[in-house]
Amino acid sequence: MKPLSLVAFLFVMLWGATSAAQESPFFVTYTHHLEEPGNLELETSSTTGIPRNGQRFYFAPYTEFEYGVTASWTTELYLESQSAWGDSTVFTGWRLENRFRPLKREHWINPVLYLEYESVSEASRIQKEIEGGGPDLTSRNALLTSEHAHELEGKLILSSNYHDWNISENFIITKNFSESEGVEFGYSFGAARPLARLASGGNCRFCKENFSVGAEMYGGLGSTLDFTAHHTAHYIAPVISWAVGENSTLRFSPGFGLTNESNPVLLRFGYSYEIQGFGSRVSRLLGRRP
């Protein structure tokens, strides 16, 4: 990136706008908060794996388009890739997910139904969720990309707000239709809260209300062939988000592997930008009533 472009990028990020969006700081755990109808959120994130013996350092970026179809239905498209040290850079596939809120009102526990189709290779390392034993962290990309998976994934998302904390639990079930490896299971839990309860009247960039902090834990639970928490990947990860502008949020999470099947450290970065009223603008462009 040229110095001038970098300066312009930082200017837009830090000085473009000063009020802030309120996004969940989690990378893996979903809450019951959906995208507002008609809004499009663009997000670019990455998962970086620090290796242990026999593993390779890797960098797995992904781009996400999240759209609020209605107040109770959000849809997302993911495009993902991966680059491994001393190996190659490969496009690892795409995912299309949908989240539905079946209940009309807020409750003590708010369920959300999640359904996703994945067309990804075994080289996928973004680890948006971990199911089964976790990804293969030792084989070479040439071998892994030849194994393509068509998967259907479901999640039961349970989420509660309690004294400004959000506490969420996700239960994951995945079926790979390309191989007979049974049905795989996974989980994630998270708790997070904003640093400030009141919004200040003025515009501020570094004030507490723009930050949310918390922690999440996620991992695989084997499959119907071998339902177990042993020999699977598990992580615990503090999370922090910073609303840097009216529509943009930065997120960071260092995850710490709890088993030998995990990376010792998993670093996640994310930047999201929300386009408000995207659906209405497209409708107007096409001459339709929004």
Place this chain on the structure above:
Amino acid sequence: MKLCRFKGIVVLGLLAAFLHAENPGYQPDPSWRAPSEAASRPNPLASRPETAAGGRKLFIRNCVECHGKNGSGMEKKHSADLQLQIVQQQSDGELFWKITNGNLHRGMPSFSKLPELQRWQIVLYLRTLTSSK
């Protein structure tokens, strides 16, 4: 001369867009009512009117897209004109409950992702929206 005509067209266009943006004929959803316990909750920030400034910021961030900058609603989005008496006569607790729960099947999202006090700040700001209606 041409410039004046162009400016006139632009002003008329903006005026038409502004009038179109309002929703003075808004009719509330009769089934969207807060339980009496929720409706009777007082605003804990009622004695701190200075916090309405933060409510204004939150309103601009979260509500303007559908309700417009002055809260007069948008006919095309069926969003409420928040200046109308039918809205303003509702209790603080009722408005808080509606912001918290949304009306998902009518397009109003839930804003429970905001901390509770910030939702009360929005209620406080809503009370400052006035009109001659």
